[in-house]
Amino acid sequence: MLTRAPTDDARWAAVAARDREADGTFFYSVRTTGVYCRPSCAARLAKRQNVAFHATPAEAEAAGFRPCKRCRPTGAPLAERHAETVARACRAIEAAETPPSLDTLARGADLSPHHFHRVFRAVTGVTPKAYADAARARRVREGLAGAGTVTEAIYDAGFNSGGRFYAQSAQVLGMTPTRFRKGGERTTIRFAIGECSLGSVLVASTDKGVCAILLGEDPDALVRDLQDRFARAELIGGDAGFEALVARVVGLVEHPAQGLDLPLDVRGTAFQQRVWRALGGIKAGHTASYADIARAIGAPRSVRAVAQACAANTLAIAIPCHRVVRTDGALSGYAWGVERKRALLDREAAA
Numbered sequence: 001m002l003t004r005a006p007t008d009d010a011r012w013a014a015v016a017a018r019d020r021e022a023d024g025t026f027f028y029s030v031r032t033t034g035v036y037c038r039p040s041c042a043a044r045l046a047k048r049q050n051v052a053f054h055a056t057p058a059e060a061e062a063a064g065f066r067p068c069k070r071c072r073p074t075g076a077p078l079a080e081r082h083a084e085t086v087a088r089a090c091r092a093i094e095a096a097e098t099p100p101s102l103d104t105l106a107r108g109a110d111l112s113p114h115h116f117h118r119v120f121r122a123v124t125g126v127t128p129k130a131y132a133d134a135a136r137a138r139r140v141r142e143g144l145a146g147a148g149t150v151t152e153a154i155y156d157a158g159f160n161s162g163g164r165f166y167a168q169s170a171q172v173l174g175m176t177p178t179r180f181r182k183g184g185e186r187t188t189i190r191f192a193i194g195e196c197s198l199g200s201v202l203v204a205s206t207d208k209g210v211c212a213i214l215l216g217e218d219p220d221a222l223v224r225d226l227q228d229r230f231a232r233a234e235l236i237g238g239d240a241g242f243e244a245l246v247a248r249v250v251g252l253v254e255h256p257a258q259g260l261d262l263p264l265d266v267r268g269t270a271f272q273q274r275v276w277r278a279l280g281g282i283k284a285g286h287t288a289s290y291a292d293i294a295r296a297i298g299a300p301r302s303v304r305a306v307a308q309a310c311a312a313n314t315l316a317i318a319i320p321c322h323r324v325v326r327t328d329g330a331l332s333g334y335a336w337g338v339e340r341k342r343a344l345l346d347r348e349a350a351a
Contacts, residue, residue, distance in 0.1 A: 011053045014039045023077040027054045029065040036060035040078065041071035079295070085109045086123040086298035089116075090131065094270075099132035123298040125277040134270035189230055192238035193219045194246040196253040198340045201316075202226060203238075203246045209263030213249055213316045215336035229314065249317075256317050256344050257284035257351035264318060268309070271302075275309035282323040284348045289327045311335055317344065 014022035022039040029036035030046040036054065037043060054060040057067065057074050067074050075081070089105050100108075105128055106116035120128050189211065191204035202222040204212040212229065214222045227235065238246070245262070252258065266276065274297045281296070282288050288296075290306045299305070310321040313335070322341045326332045334341035 008053060011039075012048060012051065015051070016045060018042065020077065020079055023079075027057060027060050027073055028052065029054060029060050029063065034065055035068045036065040036073060037068040038071045038073040038077065041068055041073075043068065043070050080300070082119050082123055083295060083298045083300055085111070086120050089120060089128065090124070090298065093128070093132045094135045099129070099136065102128055123296070124274055125281065125297070126274070131270065131274075134273055187230065187233040188236060189226075189233045190236050190238045190242055191223075191226060192242050192246045193222060194243075194250045196250045198253055198336075198343060201246070201249060201253060203242075203249045204230075204235075205242070205245065206265045208265035210245070210249075210315065210318065211265040211267070212314045213318055214314070215253075215316050215340060252317050253344075255347065255351065256320070256322075257348045262318075264315060266315065266319070268312065271299075271305065272309040272312055275306050276313060276319045279310070279313075279320050279324065282320060284320075284323075284351065287323050287325045287329070287345065290324055290332075291327055293324060307332070323348075 011022075011026055011028065013019075015028055018040045020040040024038075027036050027038060029052050031050045031052070032046065036057070052063070054063065060073075061067075071078065076084070089109060092100060092105065092108060102113050102117060105120075106113040109116050109119075111119065117128065120131075124131060126134070187206065189204050189206055191202060191212075193200055193202050195201070198215055199217045200215070200219045200222055202212065202214040202216075202219070202225075203210065204214075204226055212226060214225055216222050216225075223235075248262065266273065268276065275293060278293050278296045290303045290310070291300070294300050294303045294306045297306075306324075310324055311333070313319050313321045316322075316336055322334060322344045324332075331338050331341055331345075
C-alpha cells in the first residue's frame, strides 16, 4: 500500500502492483507509447526503463505525453467512479415502485449487464437483486408501522402479489407480517447469560439463529436491554442445550479471531445490512475506518451513517464492529465500551 511515494522504486512497486490506493499521489508515463497513466492502470505493464514519474497530469502533459484512454488519469479514480455509479443505481432501486431490471440498471450506468453486475457486487457486497429485495423489505417494515392494513403495506412496498410476499415473509421479516406489526408478539426468543473475561455476555436466539449478543457488567441491565429490543416477544430462559451455545459465544469473546460458525438472525435496514456485510470482510487482526466502510459500500459521504449502523449492531463480535476505528487509527466509541474494543483488538492482533 502506498500513501506517499518518496522514491522512484516505491512508485514503480505501486505501478507493478496496480495499487489503487496510490492513485492521485503520482502518475507515470511510458516513452514507447507516449501516454501517461494512473498507478492502477490495467494496461500491460511497461518495461521499467521506459517509465518516468510525474507529480501531476499537467507535468506529464508538459513533457509531451497524452492521457491514457483506459484509466483516464485526468478524471476521478476508477474505484470512485464505480462507487458513484453504484450509488446512483442504489438510489434508483430505492426510489422505484417495482425493482428495476438488471438491463435497465446497466443501461443507466452505461455498462453491459454482466459488467454492471460485477461492479455492483464488488462495491456493495451484494447483487442488485439482493439489494432490491432488502430495499423492499425495509419499505415493508416501515409500512407495517403506519399503513392502514398489512395488504396496503405489502403493495406500497412494491410487491405485486400478496401471495408472493407471504411466501417470503419469514425471510424478509423473520416472522409473519401481522406478528411483526405487533412488535414481535408471540415470537419466542431463548436467552441465557454467561460470564467471560470482559464481563457478562447475553446470548439470545430465535428459531432463525442468534439474534443478539450483548456485553456488559450488569446481567440485569442486559436482560432489560433485550426486553426493550423485543418488547412483545416471549422471552424464555435457555435450557441446558442452550448453555452450550452460550459457551461457544464465550469462546468467541476469548478468541475473537476464530469467528462464529453459527446461523445468525440479522435484522436491520438495507443500509445497515450493507454496512454489516462490509464489516464481515475485515479480517481478524486488521481494522478499517468508517470512511473505508463508507467507500466500500458505495456511499463515501455516509461516514456518519456508517458509524450509526455500527452502533445499531446487536451481534457483538459476530458482526465485528470492534474492527472499525477512526481515520487516524484511534479507537472511537463502541456500544459495549472502548476498553472491551481495545481488548478484542489486542487479542486478534496477538492471534
